[in-house]
Amino acid sequence: MENKLEQLRKEKNLNQEQLGEMLGVSRQTIISIEKGKYNPSIILAFKIAKIFESNIEDIFIYNDED
Amino acid sequence: MEENKNTKKEMSTKDMLKKIILRAVIVILVSAILEVVNIFALKNDYLDAFCSCLIVLGIVMFIKHLRIVKNEKLMKKYTIARQDERNISIATRAGYITFYFATLVNAVLSIVFQIKEYYLVSQVLSFVCCGSLLLYLILYFVFRNRD
Numbered sequence: 001m002e003n004k005l006e007q008l009r010k011e012k013n014l015n016q017e018q019l020g021e022m023l024g025v026s027r028q029t030i031i032s033i034e035k036g037k038y039n040p041s042i043i044l045a046f047k048i049a050k051i052f053e054s055n056i057e058d059i060f061i062y063n064d065e066d
Numbered sequence: 067m068e069e070n071k072n073t074k075k076e077m078s079t080k081d082m083l084k085k086i087i088l089r090a091v092i093v094i095l096v097s098a099i100l101e102v103v104n105i106f107a108l109k110n111d112y113l114d115a116f117c118s119c120l121i122v123l124g125i126v127m128f129i130k131h132l133r134i135v136k137n138e139k140l141m142k143k144y145t146i147a148r149q150d151e152r153n154i155s156i157a158t159r160a161g162y163i164t165f166y167f168a169t170l171v172n173a174v175l176s177i178v179f180q181i182k183e184y185y186l187v188s189q190v191l192s193f194v195c196c197g198s199l200l201l202y203l204i205l206y207f208v209f210r211n212r213d
Contacts, residue, residue, distance in 0.1 A: 020146065029152040041151050 002061040006034040008052045023047050079145045086131045094124035165202070169195055 009019050009030075016030040023030075023044065032038035040048065049056045097120035104113045134140045147153060172195040179188035 021142075024146060024149055026146055026150045026153065029150055032152060038152055038155075044151055 001039050004059050022051055083131050083135050090124045090127035094121055097121045169198055
């Protein structure tokens with residue numbers, strides 16, 4: 001699944017460590033999500049959407065291949 | 067509000083760490099008592115090694131978790147590591163792959179030992195194999211009905 005997390009994080013001037021702390025996850029998890037290697041749970045996706053004041057579907061782009 | 071939530075999480079981590087420290091102390095005490103009994107009465111080499119290992123394990127557990135409780139930075143890291151969903155998912159995946167291979171190896175070894183005429187070992191391995199599969203099935207149905 002593709003996502004705009006890296007772009008949104010940079011727009012908010014946050015580093016991966018800071019975002020991880022805000023979400024209660026490790027920096028490695030943020031890296032994996034940004035690279036599209038790990039798909040977050042619905043709860044984490046909601047938390048991310050809340051931080052960036054956006055909708056889940058605006059951050060995470062679902063493809064039929066997923 | 068967010069800070070309050072984080073403090074609550076760290077509090078629950080602190081409680082959990084205290085429980086782990088208490089468990090470590092219990093492990094050390096029980097092993098030490100068993101070791102003393104073994105030295106003066108039983109004189110069993112296997113028990114001696116087993117108790118020594120448990121004492122070392124208990125001390126390591128005790129020191130590691132005490133360090134985390136006393137250091138706020140380490141506590142924050144530990145809290146994140148504990149609740150990190152990717153970590154949990156990795157541990158779960160590693161767990162079920164380990165279970166799969168352990169059961170497979172047990173089953174194969176049980177047959178090999180049967181052929182080699184080590185009947186007791188073969189029987190024990192079969193029990194372990196069947197027992198773990200049975201437990202898996204029971205837990206599967208319990209979780210399926212509960213969740």
